[in-house]
Amino acid sequence: MHKLPANFLFGSATAAHQVEGGNHNDWTEWERKSAPGLAANATYRTSYGQGPSPVWPDIKTAAKSESNYISGDAAGHYTRYAQDLATAQALGLTAFRFSVEWSRIEPQEGTYDQAAIAHYVDVAKACRDHGQEPFVTLWHFTLPVWAAAQGGWESETVVRRFADYARTMGAAMKPYVAHFTTLNEPEVSSAMAYVRGIWPPQRHSPTRYSRVRRSMVQAHIRAYEALKTVNPEFQVGFCTSQTLFEATHQLLQVANDYFVKRLAPHSDWLGVQFYLKRSFGRRKLAQKSDMGWELHPEGHYEVLARLARYLKPMYITESGLADAADIHRGWYIEESLKSIAKATSEGVDCRGYFYWSLLDNFEWHEGYWPKFGLIEVDRRTMNRRIRPSAHYYARLIKDYS
Numbered sequence: 001m002h003k004l005p006a007n008f009l010f011g012s013a014t015a016a017h018q019v020e021g022g023n024h025n026d027w028t029e030w031e032r033k034s035a036p037g038l039a040a041n042a043t044y045r046t047s048y049g050q051g052p053s054p055v056w057p058d059i060k061t062a063a064k065s066e067s068n069y070i071s072g073d074a075a076g077h078y079t080r081y082a083q084d085l086a087t088a089q090a091l092g093l094t095a096f097r098f099s100v101e102w103s104r105i106e107p108q109e110g111t112y113d114q115a116a117i118a119h120y121v122d123v124a125k126a127c128r129d130h131g132q133e134p135f136v137t138l139w140h141f142t143l144p145v146w147a148a149a150q151g152g153w154e155s156e157t158v159v160r161r162f163a164d165y166a167r168t169m170g171a172a173m174k175p176y177v178a179h180f181t182t183l184n185e186p187e188v189s190s191a192m193a194y195v196r197g198i199w200p201p202q203r204h205s206p207t208r209y210s211r212v213r214r215s216m217v218q219a220h221i222r223a224y225e226a227l228k229t230v231n232p233e234f235q236v237g238f239c240t241s242q243t244l245f246e247a248t249h250q251l252l253q254v255a256n257d258y259f260v261k262r263l264a265p266h267s268d269w270l271g272v273q274f275y276l277k278r279s280f281g282r283r284k285l286a287q288k289s290d291m292g293w294e295l296h297p298e299g300h301y302e303v304l305a306r307l308a309r310y311l312k313p314m315y316i317t318e319s320g321l322a323d324a325a326d327i328h329r330g331w332y333i334e335e336s337l338k339s340i341a342k343a344t345s346e347g348v349d350c351r352g353y354f355y356w357s358l359l360d361n362f363e364w365h366e367g368y369w370p371k372f373g374l375i376e377v378d379r380r381t382m383n384r385r386i387r388p389s390a391h392y393y394a395r396l397i398k399d400y401s
């Protein structure tokens with residue numbers, strides 16, 4: 001077995017809108033509008049065109065109900081973060097990635113909510129108190145309603161406001177936080193919103209798509225600079241989604257490369273997120289997640305090896321699977337870590353791994369039925385139950401440390 005580097009971080013990841021509950025942003029509005037259609041049209045062919053869900057009979061009832069598509073009180077993590085961090089600590093986790101909900105911080109344009117800022121400072125402090133290095137994401141897919149009304153990332157004002165918000169959070173969190181992420185997976189959100197027209201604001205427009213991508217590049221650069229003026233020591237990066245393609249479809253790599261190429265020169269590190277390998281032929285034997293995604297944990301090696309050319313420290317800031325029965329998760333984490341260790345043993349600079357996700361959560365347009373959590377959440381009682389694979393991850397952490 002290859003070793004992982006000394007001080008390698010073993011973490012878990014979350015995002016505000018998916019776990020907090022009680023948010024009001026562009027997604028909450030979109031959910032209200034879209035839930036009836038999403039429920040009515042739900043089929044065994046689930047997300048991202050990855051093929052049929054192997055567990056459709058088990059999820060059908062949930063997938064066909066409107067409430068599945070309303071984020072509502074989510075996993076109640078806004079008020080339960082200390083409890084959740086204590087559980088993560090008991091499992092031996094040493095890092096925690098969470099996002100700040102911009103719509104809470106700046107509910108009206110130019111007006112900052114001091115209590116909301118204090119809340120996230122508390123979360124960062126709680127990470128430290130519970131032995132976990134905080135990694136803070138500033139934008140994980142949701143926009144304040146006022147920003148969406150101005151055209152979201154199409155608007156120059158929104159880009160400027162984003163940099164102000166980044167500076168504000170940097171100044172407030174400085175005592176506790178060293179690592180910031182500006183944008184989460186800009187390649188996914190821009191394509192889902194402006195090419196596939198599924199996510200808000202649901203457009204099919206090549207012109208808007210290219211405008212939004214250019215503007216997200218600006219948003220990152222300006223937020224990067226804003227954070228660095230607060231503290232030149234901050235380590236600022238962004239999170240990129242990397243899909244693997246079969247050798248015959250290497251041209252599709254352009255989708256992976258757009259943002260990395262442009263943002264890496266303005267980043268101190270890269271957040272690498274890996275879930276999917278796209279096979280275009282029939283691969284009947286491949287294991288599938290509940291969402292029908294082919295499980296290919298050995299792909300971490302290839303993704304990291306490819307990105308090593310940017311000469312930046314990397315963290316796997318997300319990697320995981322929907323697996324309600326917890327059949328594959330332990331194996332998947334073990335193989336992921338092996339694959340990362342193989343890369344680091346060859347000199348690739350990867351410094352941590354964050355399993356997605358600590359908690360069962362709101363999986364965007366698929367809603368609540370996909371279960372990604374190390375911790376299962378009963379949304380009626382908000383009770384938590386640690387899945388066996390979380391204990392398995394805890395064992396792996398011990399073995400590697």
Ligand code: BGC
Nearest residue numbers: 015184185188241318356363
């Ligand atoms: C996103 C998460 C999402 C996960 C699983 C990533 O694209 O950053 O918000 O839940 O993948 O689909």
